[in-house]
Amino acid sequence: DGGITQSPKYLFRKEGQNVTLSCEQNLNHDAMYWYRQDPGQGLRLIYYSQIVNDFQKGDIAEGYSVSREKKESFPLTVTSAQKNPTAFYLCASSIARTGVRETQYFGPGTRLLVL
């Protein structure tokens, strides 16, 4: 089955701890994205990557870090510097082609809770 997988579905973080959320896609998409969603709110862009070994900050990158060593994978680390990490985290991917308004497809999400 082609698609985007995120793991784990639920993640608990202790104060001062870094945690990493996994995102994998087998759609052969070039671009990948991380969004955060708070209860009753829309999605906000954290980071995005258009190509391997390159990524850009989104609107709320502070306290987060990413890497893009492989085309299929775009892990997100929530660091201890992120003071309010409890949220629903969504990964998306799209074909990135110049001049084409690419459609983003989303994974099932990871819900992060701080203990």
Add this chain to the structure above:
Amino acid sequence: DAKTTQPPSMDCAEGRAANLPCNHSTISGNEYVYWYRQIHSQGPQYIIHGLKNNETNEMASLIITEDRKSSTLILPHATLRDTAVYYCIVKGGAQKLVFGQGTRLTINP
């Protein structure tokens, strides 16, 4: 990217057509209209998108007015599983999708 306005909630009877409106009066010529939906605690699901012509796929139809300032998403035969929050998004060259509050659609038996 242009801002969109949607009603906060709508109800529809099961088996009937659900028509979800969206206003995007400041849309520019190279911006597309996208529709996504999000069922509780799941990732957003892509439904359909269009530029100026009406579009139809296996999930829905998208009707865009001639002046492109508004559009309507049509679910032709709504089922209980179509209960979700529906987001209308206008996207141009920017990388991010800007999700507003959306319309909470409830399909009633």
